Amino acid sequence: MTLALRTSATVLAALLLLAACSASPSSDGSQAASSAASAPEASAPAASSPAVAVGEPCSFLTADEVGAIVGTTPVEVAERVGRGDCDYWLTAAKDSKVNIGVFTGPDNASLFESTKGIGEPQSVENLGDDAFSIFNESIGTLVVAKQGDVTLIVQVFTAADVADQLSQATALAEAVLAAV
Numbered sequence: 001m002t003l004a005l006r007t008s009a010t011v012l013a014a015l016l017l018l019a020a021c022s023a024s025p026s027s028d029g030s031q032a033a034s035s036a037a038s039a040p041e042a043s044a045p046a047a048s049s050p051a052v053a054v055g056e057p058c059s060f061l062t063a064d065e066v067g068a069i070v071g072t073t074p075v076e077v078a079e080r081v082g083r084g085d086c087d088y089w090l091t092a093a094k095d096s097k098v099n100i101g102v103f104t105g106p107d108n109a110s111l112f113e114s115t116k117g118i119g120e121p122q123s124v125e126n127l128g129d130d131a132f133s134i135f136n137e138s139i140g141t142l143v144v145a146k147q148g149d150v151t152l153i154v155q156v157f158t159a160a161d162v163a164d165q166l167s168q169a170t171a172l173a174e175a176v177l178a179a180v
Helices: 003-020 063-070 108-118 162-179
Strands: 023-025 031-033 076-080 085-089 097-104 130-136 140-147 150-157
Touching: 063 162, 097 108, 097 162, 108 130, 108 140, 108 150, 130 162, 140 162, 150 162
Parallel strands: none
Antiparallel strands: 023 031, 076 085, 085 097, 097 150, 130 140, 140 150
């Protein structure tokens, strides 16, 4: 399997897992299960995945720091074991969250570029060396940034409108990049 194909598989697996742990807000304000929730978990060989940045995945921002940015203090913070990212659950029902993943290593350029394939990337100015956002109804808003050898992926999945999710995800990304 080529490096590009393995990286694409890694990104797809990560996105399927993000979607599987999210519910899609419906237009009446209730939560509807995402169609991706039944997708089987995929895994890629560890050698093809970018390495997690130094530090524990949940150590980049505290629950209080996340709460100050999104307006709700998480009720649970949990590392996604083996994935190198952290869920900040905003409700006990686990239907609203922030997810932060910080990765380093030689596959970062591929991870950054491959993630653009899941939607219509919009440039995010003044964030790291390069950054973009993507909105996808089943996973919310992603802000993906690279700074040096670090690639950061921030997901905000809430009932907030897309502009608010983007503002929150960007602010979270700025805070994490300042800490790495």
